[in-house]
Amino acid sequence: MRAVEKHFGDLHVLKTINLTVHRGEVVVVIGPSGSGKSTLCRTINRLETIDSGEILVDGTPLPEEGKALAKLRADVGMVFQSFNLFAHKSVLDNVTLGPIKVRGMKSKEAKDHAMDLLRRVGVADQAAKLPAQLSGGQQQRVAIARALAMQPKVMLFDEPTSALDPEMINEVLDVMTELARSGMTMVVVTHEMGFARRAADRVVFMDQGEIVEEKDPETFFTAPESDRAKDFLGKILTH
Ligand SMILES: Nc1ncnc2c1ncn2[C@@H]1O[C@H](COP(=O)(O)OP(=O)(O)OP(=O)(O)O)[C@@H](O)[C@H]1O
Numbered sequence: 001m002r003a004v005e006k007h008f009g010d011l012h013v014l015k016t017i018n019l020t021v022h023r024g025e026v027v028v029v030i031g032p033s034g035s036g037k038s039t040l041c042r043t044i045n046r047l048e049t050i051d052s053g054e055i056l057v058d059g060t061p062l063p064e065e066g067k068a069l070a071k072l073r074a075d076v077g078m079v080f081q082s083f084n085l086f087a088h089k090s091v092l093d094n095v096t097l098g099p100i101k102v103r104g105m106k107s108k109e110a111k112d113h114a115m116d117l118l119r120r121v122g123v124a125d126q127a128a129k130l131p132a133q134l135s136g137g138q139q140q141r142v143a144i145a146r147a148l149a150m151q152p153k154v155m156l157f158d159e160p161t162s163a164l165d166p167e168m169i170n171e172v173l174d175v176m177t178e179l180a181r182s183g184m185t186m187v188v189v190t191h192e193m194g195f196a197r198r199a200a201d202r203v204v205f206m207d208q209g210e211i212v213e214e215k216d217p218e219t220f221f222t223a224p225e226s227d228r229a230k231d232f233l234g235k236i237l238t239h
């Protein structure tokens with residue numbers, strides 16, 4: 001992201017954002033509510049447009065529309081807070097649909113690949129069920145498998161565990177940690193500091209639409225530089 005600016009009306013939500021995520025790098029984005037974390041994620045696969053600046057994925061500027069945009073979206077996997085699976089399709093069909101429709105994969109190959117992914121995230125035994133028949137943690141792991149099925153170049157996670165019951169948070173974080181170790185390029189918005197310490201190469205701290213600080217996790221959590229980061233960490237680490 002180069003000098004990215006974004007407004008919602010009078011509100012300046014992204015202020016001159018410069019951010020490079022290297023191949024295989026895991027970047028955790030944290031910051032107060034309303035600081036622009038979700039907006040930043042959403043601009044990367046163009047769910048939100050930007051006012052000015054530039055966003056490149058693997059060296060290619062984000063396409064404006066059409067086929068090129070669909071292809072870009074397939075290269076950028078996204079997992080949201082709410083597991084937006086297709087409610088009337090089986091778990092397996094949720095995972096095979098994109099590869100068949102967008103990537104033109106043959107049905108048998110898509111199924112085999114989907115089952116491998118469902119195994120990887122630990123829900124292969126749920127493949128024939130509908131999403132509503134799964135727990136929240138299981139659904140979110142299916143959502144991760146579905147995004148991975150498109151063989152994305154980068155995965156974006158926007159608070160993937162914040163809608164989950166506490167006992168289901170770790171099963172999703174474990175899958176994400178494994179993914180990080182496997183070399184996936186990841187941008188993760190999360191308040192899970194354990195995950196950030198364990199899996200992140202870099203922590204990006206945002207406040208009021210700006211990137212205020214970028215550090216390796218150990219340095220960020222033990223010796224934050226800015227008053228804004230100190231204040232934020234003081235609030236989240238004490239409860
Ligand atoms: N579609 C929209 N229209 C107008 N304002 C918006 C829109 N989406 C977000 N905003 C505003 O932009 C700001 C940044 O929102 P954003 O969702 O990116 O914050 P966030 O850091 O993800 O917050 P949270 O931690 O609560 O998820 C907020 O003030 C929000 O109210």
Ligand SMILES: [Mg+2]
Binds near residue numbers: 038039158
């Ligand atoms: Mg958000």
